[in-house]
Amino acid sequence: MIASQIDDLQLAHPVMEDAWVTPLAGLGALREQEPMARHTTLGVGGPARWFFRPADRAALSSAVVLCPEDIPILPLGRGSNMLVPDFGINALVVDLSELNALHVEGCLVHAEAGVRMSRLARQCAEHGLSGCEFMATVPGDVGGGVAMNAGCFSQQVSDVLTHIEVMLRSGEVIEIDAETLDMGYRHTVLPAQSLVINACFELHPDHPDQIRERMRTMRSRRSATQPLAQPNCGSVFKNPEGDHAARLIEAAGLKGFAIGGARISAQHANFIVNEGEASSADIVALIDRAQRVVKEKFEIELETEVRMVGEWL
Known part of the structure; x- marks a missing residue:
């Protein structure tokens, strides 16, 4: 988990914030309070405190040195295996897409x-x-x-x-x-x-x-076999040894089950899809439901493959 200190850090260190954030603007694209729903394949997630796309490796090096130690640095990847809380994350999210040699x-x-x-x-x-x-x-x-x-x-x-x-x-x-x-x-x-x-x-x-x-x-x-036409994060759970998470979820009667705008895919039970208005909370509720029911029926604990970043309350 990435530790989060929502808003407290800004209040405690207003001068420090200006001292390290301002130079980043000259090293690449920098945005504040950037909605992570724009950057995750699930299309959910609240704002990142800072979102930075370094222009090159040298810019990245300068950024990590400038960033205070108590502010987590979170690599974005392509947002394909990431679940961000609806209230966001107090971190420096780094998009390395310009490092593409x-x-x-x-x-x-x-x-x-x-x-x-x-x-x-x-x-x-x-x-x-x-x-x-x-x-x-x-x-x-x-x-x-x-x-x-x-x-x-x-x-x-x-x-x-x-x-x-x-x-x-x-x-x-x-x-x-x-x-x-x-x-x-x-x-x-x-x-x-x-x-x-x-x-x-x-x-x-x-x-x-x-x-x-x-x-x-x-x-x-x-x-x-997979719902590639709908927003998803890939496999939600790791396959237990000798078995498949999709088989267990389907056998538990949860294939196609929905909470809010999120649904366990009717095409592949180890995928959760965003049907248009899902929240991170909806997806987490589905994850919790699948884990609980599979545990009750089969005595198997499903471990998440999707990364739940930030602090989940």
């Missing part, structure tokens, strides 16, 4: 944090490199994919990741080998409050047409 050296592919994983998959196919086809169906960026060890179709980022670069709160950039990240199912251990800024993947040669065909097959399977 990608280059290939033999079988090694270097991608900055803001590179979309779907773009990475396409570029690798163009170069005849196989191993990240599954990323073509993941609606996120490289930074978020590394932080979550994103995956599908029995593959995950850790299968092909060799090392990453992260930026610490001090602005220092360090390189970390993938084998030391303790990467597991939708889990990566990163230094506290660090930001993934670059990742290196080792792939293997294959014919571009065969790679593209595998990508097309994966996309078709996703389109046929």
Whole structure:
């Protein structure tokens, strides 16, 4: 969880706020009280105290140094696996979409944090490199994919990741080998409050047409089984060992169940969709209902895959 101190920080440190926020405006796009509903694939979430899109890596380094230590820094990713409270978050949300350089050296592919994983998959196919086809169906960026060890179709980022670069709160950039990240199912251990800024993947040669065909097959399977036409955050729950969250939720009789403007998808029970007017509270209520009913019926505790950022009351 990202700690939040709603409004208290502003009242306690008004001079400090001007001292560090004002210089950020020259380093990229900076907005105050930015609605996070504009930046999450679920289309929900209250305002971020500050929202910053650095122009480049140097700007990001300056920003993290300027940001007071008691203000959390939250990387946005593409907002595809994020649930923000309706009352918002008191944090510096950082959009790294401008850090989007990608280059290939033999079988090694270097991608900055803001590179979309779907773009990475396409570029690798163009170069005849196989191993990240599954990323073509993941609606996120490289930074978020590394932080979550994103995956599908029995593959995950850790299968092909060799090392990453992260930026610490001090602005220092360090390189970390993938084998030391303790990467597991939708889990990566990163230094506290660090930001993934670059990742290196080792792939293997294959014919571009065969790679593209595998990508097309994966996309078709996703389109046929998941509610991609409606706002969602991807899989809400992690799959319990030896089972599937969707099967358990459906067996519990909750497929299609709705609270407010949010609904457990009738197409895939491990997805919650925003039918147009959902609030974060509606979605959390559905999460709580699914966890409670599955626990009552099957003695299995569903663990969330979606990141619930901020302070939830």
